[in-house]
Amino acid sequence: xxxxxxxxxxxxxxxxxxxxxxxxxxxxxxxxxxxxxxxxxxxxxxxxxxxxxxxxxxxxxxxxxxxxxxxxxxxxxxxxxxxxxxxxxxxxxxxxxxxxxxxxxxxxxxxxxxxxxxxxxxxxxxxxxxxxxxxx
Numbered sequence: 717x718x719x720x721x722x723x724x725x726x727x728x729x730x731x732x733x734x735x736x737x738x739x740x741x742x743x744x745x746x747x748x749x750x751x752x753x754x755x756x757x758x759x760x761x762x763x764x765x766x767x768x769x770x771x772x773x774x775x776x777x778x779x780x781x782x783x784x785x786x787x788x789x790x791x792x793x794x795x796x797x798x799x800x801x802x803x804x805x806x807x808x809x810x811x812x813x814x815x816x817x818x819x820x821x822x823x824x825x826x827x828x829x830x831x832x833x834x835x836x837x838x839x840x841x842x843x844x845x846x847x848x849x850x851x852x
Contacts, residue, residue, distance in 0.1 A: 718810055721834045722756040725812065729757045731841055736849050737814075742768045744808055766808075814843050823847060 722741060732739050739758030743749055744766050753760060812835040814824035824843035826835040 719752060719755040721810075721812070722752065724834060724837065726755065726757040728837060728841065731844060735844055735847060737844065737847065812840065814840060814847070816847050817850060820848060 725739060725741075729739060739756075740761060741752070741756045741758060742761050742763050743752065744763055746762060746764065749760065749762065809828040809830075811825065811827040813822055813826075815821065816823050823846060824835075824840050826840075828834075
């Protein structure tokens with residue numbers, strides 16, 4: 717389901733480019749790295765030590781996979797023809813952040829609550845408009 721979200725973010729690339737803001741994806745394992753690349757137009761970085769994921773990683777347990785909403789999300793992704801690989805560590809929850817330069821800090825934050833819980837594109841684009849870029 718992260719491939720679907722990467723594709724949704726890539727659909728916003730023109731808005732980010734117009735503002736001069738690069739897009740990055742941070743992956744937590746090498747496995748599937750090359751398979752993920754076609755879904756995301758920005759740069760990919762590998763964080764095998766999972767330092768970006770914070771001092772306490774957010775994970776879902778087996779009970780999280782049994783939620784009806786997660787199965788609905790999986791069906792939605794499959795209906796779009798986006799195939800996953802079901803390899804590697806699939807329990808780590810992701811997120812989307814818009815981080816401004818300097819003291820601006822985090823302007824938008826979406827922490828995945830369950831698999832397939834995606835960012836709100838309207839809120840992200842609104843936050844992008846508030847970003848102040850120093851062009852020196």
